[in-house]
Structure formats: C-alpha cells, structure tokens
Amino acid sequence: MTVAGVGAVALGAGLAMVPVSAQAMPVDETRGVACVPGEGSAARTSGPDARQEPELTAAQVRAMEADLRQQIAANPRLAQTDRAAKRIRIDVAVHSIKKRKKGTGVGPKKIRQMIRITNNAFRGAQSGPAYNTRFRFRLVSIDHTVNRKWYNVGYGTKAERNMKRALHKGGAKTLNIYLAKLGGGLLGWATFPQWYENRPKLDGVVITIDSLRGGSAAPYNKGDTVPHEVGHWLGLYHTFQGGCGPLGDRVTDTPAEQSPEFECTAGRDTCPGKDGLDPIHNFMDYSADACMTDFTRGQNERMILHWRAYRN
DSSP, X not given: OOOOOOOOOOOOTTBOOOOSOOXXXXXXXXXXXXXXXXXXXXXXXSSTTSOOOOOOOHHHHHHHHHHHHHHHHHOGGGGOOXXXXXXXXXXXXXXXXXXXXXXXXXXXXXXHHHHHHHHHHHTTTTOSSOOOOSEEEEEEEEEEEEOHHHHTOOTTOHHHHHHHHHHOOSOTTOEEEEEEOOSTTEEEEEOOGGGTTTOGGGOSEEEEGGGSTTOSSTTSOSSTHHHHHHHHHTTOOOTTTTTTSSSTTSBTTSOOOSXXXXXXXXXXXXXXXXXXXXXXXXXXXXXXXXXXXXXXXXXXXXXXXXXXXXXX
16 A cells, blocks of 8 residues: 555545545554554444454554545546446355354344345435435355354454455455454454455455344344444445544544444534534444434445445
8 A cells, every 4th residue: 555645636525635645654543553454444342341443543544545545646537426326236245154053153034134234224224314325235145154263253363364265255346244253342343445455355344143133232233233344345434533633534424523422322522613413323433223324425425436446
C-alpha cells in the first residue's frame, strides 16, 4: 500500500473529501491496539466489558484513504457512483465450522436465514429512514468442516490463517463468510477491500454462531453482526472512526460520534459541537441488534466506490 498523496478528490454527494495529507504517523486514534495491514480486521465485540476489539489505527486509515485516492486519480470514473444503476449482486460462500459433537455447526436453513437478514439490511427493509443500497447477496455454496481449533478460532491467529487458506473460494468479488464459535469475546471481524491484493486468501468475514438469529449472544443475537462486518468488507469504517474530528468515518451523512454505543440510548450526543445525534441505529455502530436498522445514502456510495476500485 502506498501513501503518496495525489490531492483531494470529492467522492460523491454523501462522501467526505479525501484528505490531502497521507503521511503515515504511528498514532492510534482509537484504543491503542494496532492491526497488521493485510492481516488486520475490523471487529465487533459483544459489549463494553468484552475484550476490546482490534481497531484500525489513524495511520492505517490514512494509508487506506491514500490508496483509495490513488485509485480514483488513475480512474476518475470510479467516483461516479450513479445511484440509478442496476444492483450489484455478490456471490456468498459460507463455511460452517463444527466439532464432532452433534449440534455444533450451522445448518443450511439457518444459513439461508442469515442471507435473508443481510439482504433485508442492505435493501433498507428494517426501518423507514434506511437507505436501499445497491447490494444484494446470493448464496452459492455451503461447506461444513470438522476442526476443533478452527471452531474456537481467534482473531489474528495461525488457526484463522490456516482455516481461510484451506477453505477460501472465489476471487475479490466473492464474499467468504466463516461461521464458528469464536474466542476472545468477539462477535465477528472482517477484512477491508484494500487488503485483498496482498492477502487474497485471508479475505472475508468471520462470524460467531452465537450472534446469528436465536443465538446466545443476546442482545446481539438477531443476525445484525453479519451486515456490520459485510459493511467493513465493502469499505465502511465504524461510525465512531475518527471521533468528533473533521473527517470521522469519511461519510458526510453519518453524524460524528466520539465513542461506540453498545445499547440503544435515545438522544445520545457524544459530539455536541457537531450537527446531529449519534447514529445509534446505523449498522456500523455497536448498538444492540434490535437498535441497528440502517445504512445511509453516503455509505451506499462509499461501498460502491470501494467495490469498483478493489472488487469489481
């Protein structure tokens, strides 16, 4: 990933302007936890008392934005998101990990339900204000693997790398979802589009089975961890990325948010000097599943941009 600047480029009506400066600095704007570029992820925890997830550092965000800016400079048409264009249909390969013990894996019925929930999230079916994005998901394969180490896979571990390298299907356009009983208190994690070129076999989304609808991770058990992590896979940051700073999550129609919301606190406003209340209903916050209902138009445009730049 290069970090040379190419100037500011407006990315569309809902997207923030890419910053001119792309010089990397070892500063963490989140929790002081670094990810290894290409192997790192964005993840979702099961609550404020759970193990803190691996967040992107400010340096990583700058490098990723610089790389995106270079892609646009090389092909300005990428930024023409064209909201009226046809749907973007994404093939999904699901890998269900289980132990030999009966009932430890995820069956086809629940996997199909997971895909329906994800499609409903991306078409704005969960609330009136939700934006109907251009993305739809089609289940193309399911495989089941018995592996004790992979069943309790942890973030950034050798087991994760081995699992993905053995099971990954398709190319940049294929969404690989790994379902397991995750360790470390995480609900799931995902890779970003910019990382695909260097580590294609590690691309994808990992989800704990406890977060699927009816799972044991209440109040995070209505299936909305999948849309959250797929949002990362398509290029979205958390709504609280960058806090109350001028750029935030790089999407202009998601109000600034200083810190994640883990419940559903109405009227929450952690950036009182900024317009709008915290976007607690956005899929890219950490709110309880019943509270997470929408993506925005700007997020749709950012996902389209990343799809064209890295996955199309």
